Amino acid sequence: MLLTSSLGLGLVAGCSGAAWAQATLTAIASVSASATITTTQLDFAVVTAGVDKSIAPRAGLTDGSAGTATVTFNTSQVTVAIPAVMTLTGPGATMVATLSCAWGSSARATTTTAFPCPAGQAFTSAVAPAQGFVYVGGTISAAESSGKPAGNYAGSVVITAAHAGS
Amino acid sequence: MIKRLLALALVALPAVASAQSVPTTATVLAVVTPTITDMNFGDITPNVAQTVTADAANAAGKSAGIIALTFNSSTATVKIPASVTLNRTGGGSMSATLSCGSAATVGGAVTSQTAAACAAGVSFSYNGDATKLATGALYIGGSIAATESQFARAGIYNGSIVATITNPAN
Numbered sequence: 241m242l243l244t245s246s247l248g249l250g251l252v253a254g255c256s257g258a259a260w261a262q263a264t265l266t267a268i269a270s271v272s273a274s275a276t277i278t279t280t281q282l283d284f285a286v287v288t289a290g291v292d293k294s295i296a297p298r299a300g301l302t303d304g305s306a307g308t309a310t311v312t313f314n315t316s317q318v319t320v321a322i323p324a325v326m327t328l329t330g331p332g333a334t335m336v337a338t339l340s341c342a343w344g345s346s347a348r349a350t351t352t353t354a355f356p357c358p359a360g361q362a363f364t365s366a367v368a369p370a371q372g373f374v375y376v377g378g379t380i381s382a383a384e385s386s387g388k389p390a391g392n393y394a395g396s397v398v399i400t401a402a403h404a405g406s
Numbered sequence: 407m408i409k410r411l412l413a414l415a416l417v418a419l420p421a422v423a424s425a426q427s428v429p430t431t432a433t434v435l436a437v438v439t440p441t442i443t444d445m446n447f448g449d450i451t452p453n454v455a456q457t458v459t460a461d462a463a464n465a466a467g468k469s470a471g472i473i474a475l476t477f478n479s480s481t482a483t484v485k486i487p488a489s490v491t492l493n494r495t496g497g498g499s500m501s502a503t504l505s506c507g508s509a510a511t512v513g514g515a516v517t518s519q520t521a522a523a524c525a526a527g528v529s530f531s532y533n534g535d536a537t538k539l540a541t542g543a544l545y546i547g548g549s550i551a552a553t554e555s556q557f558a559r560a561g562i563y564n565g566s567i568v569a570t571i572t573n574p575a576n
Binding site for chain 1: 443570
């Protein structure tokens, strides 16, 4: 490129007396891989001690609500994984809930497709930003709630999003 | 035959005795030679603005572009476009606005230039030293707005900045 510029310069100089050239340089940028998750809470609502309570992993429930995780990513693929269980802590006691997972086509999907929570669900896209919609439901078995003191129970679920590709 | 030769000699001798000056000229062409250093915006986090300053003071991983000139005329002028589009193989692009600064040499003190000056052309002057070529360096910086990278796919983006360099004949 430098050589071409110089040669062009010499030729023009001989003809017109003044010289000109074009120099081309490259600008480079690297956009980092990114995956962000926004969530809403999983709500078991009222649990009756000694009675199974389940929340389906989808939108539109009338008793309680599934948690949602919307992942936005700029890579060709991202995999969202959720633990198999979670622990809810209440007034002097805990309960373990078994989680259930599904993905839907939107953030308000009443029809969803189940997947195993720990294995995760892969989302792919050719364009950015791409989004994936995950629903988290669960079951608190009768054995877990039996004999537990009344009160509010709360816990956390750590959701991971691992991106791949570019 | 002999007479002719003598006559020729007679005629020729005065011409040799009175030498004539022959005008001689030489034209040294105006030459400007650019040496290029590419510009690097470094790693960009989506939806976060990124700026490369038009000098040598950028943080590691980022660097200004440099057009270093040597020239033999009274001035040399470099102008750059106001922006550049960076493209990703496989799709996607970002636009960057460009800035510039000038220095007498690469590594010398940089004077920031206005956007208008960058677009109109930044001039470098002959240094008055007839024993060596004049020099100048144009540093090229730029900014990528957060909105440009907000929805950008991960990966490498490249763009070409075409600078126009002119210098007069003397």
